[in-house]
Amino acid sequence: MKVAKFGGSSLADAGQFEKAAAIIRADSERRLIVVSAPGKRHAEDIKTTDLLVTLAADVLENGPVEESLQAVKERYESIVRGLGLSGNPAAETEQQLRKLIDEYKTDPPRLMDALMASGENENAKVMAAYLQSLGETARYLSPEEAGMVVTDEPANARILPEAYARLKKLREEEGILVIPGFFGVSKAGHIVTFPRGGSDISGSIVAAGVEASLYENFTDVDSVYSVNPSLVENPKEMKQLTYREMRELAYAGFSVFHDEALLPVVAKKVPIAIKNTNHPDAPGTRITAEREREGLPVIGIASDSGFVTINLTKYLMNREVGFGRNLLNILAEEGISFEHTPSGIDNMSIIVREEYLNETAEARILERIRQELNVEEVHVERNLAMVMVVGEGMASTVGVASKATTALSEAGVNIKMINQGSSEVSMMFGVNAQDADLAVKSLYKACFEKEPV
Ligand SMILES: Nc1ncnc2c1ncn2[C@@H]1O[C@H](COP(=O)(O)OP(=O)(O)O)[C@@H](O)[C@H]1O
Ligand SMILES: N[C@@H](CC(=O)OP(=O)(O)O)C(=O)O
Numbered sequence: 001m002k003v004a005k006f007g008g009s010s011l012a013d014a015g016q017f018e019k020a021a022a023i024i025r026a027d028s029e030r031r032l033i034v035v036s037a038p039g040k041r042h043a044e045d046i047k048t049t050d051l052l053v054t055l056a057a058d059v060l061e062n063g064p065v066e067e068s069l070q071a072v073k074e075r076y077e078s079i080v081r082g083l084g085l086s087g088n089p090a091a092e093t094e095q096q097l098r099k100l101i102d103e104y105k106t107d108p109p110r111l112m113d114a115l116m117a118s119g120e121n122e123n124a125k126v127m128a129a130y131l132q133s134l135g136e137t138a139r140y141l142s143p144e145e146a147g148m149v150v151t152d153e154p155a156n157a158r159i160l161p162e163a164y165a166r167l168k169k170l171r172e173e174e175g176i177l178v179i180p181g182f183f184g185v186s187k188a189g190h191i192v193t194f195p196r197g198g199s200d201i202s203g204s205i206v207a208a209g210v211e212a213s214l215y216e217n218f219t220d221v222d223s224v225y226s227v228n229p230s231l232v233e234n235p236k237e238m239k240q241l242t243y244r245e246m247r248e249l250a251y252a253g254f255s256v257f258h259d260e261a262l263l264p265v266v267a268k269k270v271p272i273a274i275k276n277t278n279h280p281d282a283p284g285t286r287i288t289a290e291r292e293r294e295g296l297p298v299i300g301i302a303s304d305s306g307f308v309t310i311n312l313t314k315y316l317m318n319r320e321v322g323f324g325r326n327l328l329n330i331l332a333e334e335g336i337s338f339e340h341t342p343s344g345i346d347n348m349s350i351i352v353r354e355e356y357l358n359e360t361a362e363a364r365i366l367e368r369i370r371q372e373l374n375v376e377e378v379h380v381e382r383n384l385a386m387v388m389v390v391g392e393g394m395a396s397t398v399g400v401a402s403k404a405t406t407a408l409s410e411a412g413v414n415i416k417m418i419n420q421g422s423s424e425v426s427m428m429f430g431v432n433a434q435d436a437d438l439a440v441k442s443l444y445k446a447c448f449e450k451e452p453v
Pocket of ligand 2: 006007008009036037039047049050119181182195196197198199200
């Protein structure tokens, strides 16, 4: 039994639906289908999820909603018309959206989640109807019926452990089940979305739940490339990578697969295949627990911006028992999660995502650090990017760090910090956000184009 997830680009219009349905029908093992909302049809297009965000914003501003509501309806109308489906599913979609608006208009976070989730929910109904029209035994299955029970924090759902036993029962179902991605239902009965891009997470949870033989993630590229293809022309394709490598690369900016989508399948060792809906015969990329080590120690290079660092100095910090704990405690009390903590003898940096540290929070936290920890110096640096060099082979290869730092210095990129975890599967460089693309390109050149490390 395989789980196939189709991303927004794979379901952007009727033509893409036809390709996805042909893929589903080509393999009788593809029994659980997870769908995203219709994505971009061309570079300037707007994803349905973003149209729904605009609709929610219009509702919350008490402005006119007809234009944004019609924009969503039109996306489904053109798909349904193109597929020649009978009835009037787009009118049902409109009705459903109006009902959700009425139900949740006084509760902004719930309204946002309920409307955003509609993109996937309505698309799953269309896909099920289309497969039925082709003569397949297929049905729409809501996340609630499927057993996708999640925590209750809007826009940040996490799967509850009990969901897996419920999902396992789907193995016994006949025919093809089409499940909307991107959201689950909390115990209180609320629709709760995963973070943006979260249909990958839904697919992974379903694959782990039914203990699938394979989790296929259909998207719009032939493979995961060693570097973001918008930065480097014809980058190297990856045939195989490990869960750990993908996790690091996805975390650091490879948007082709959500970094939170690794955990569910890792636990059950379900292999992942990233494949192209527009080119389904291409081999794609396999992600598994282990891979053959051949070729270069570095497999990929990624970068992500939007980081802030809190730098602090205190003489004899290394001798002060509990200093780190007290510092992290302040962040915990302020509800801030941290990403990395590189440190020296008398100094420490805490790297956090910019969205957690607005200027009001910054002033309050710096004051607390000064008062409660008696530091000599503390300041914040914004506009940072983290550049990640990843590969299982790095641990056993001498010279990767020197090759990387030489490449960055030759490109004139100032390295603000270096961090390497104990697993040695990745090496991270903090740089100014405006240098990030240059850093990635020069590292790619050094690791893949010049004489390899
Ligand atoms: N290293 C990479 N390899 C492949 N694609 C990448 C990489 N980094 C970023 N991407 C981008 O990820 C996109 C696919 O992800 P996404 O837009 O979320 O697809 P989907 O619509 O299938 O969910 C590709 O079109 C590509 O632009
Ligand atoms: N539609 C949601 C969830 C998702 O995963 O979409 P996609 O598969 O197009 O990345 C979003 O845009 O965030």
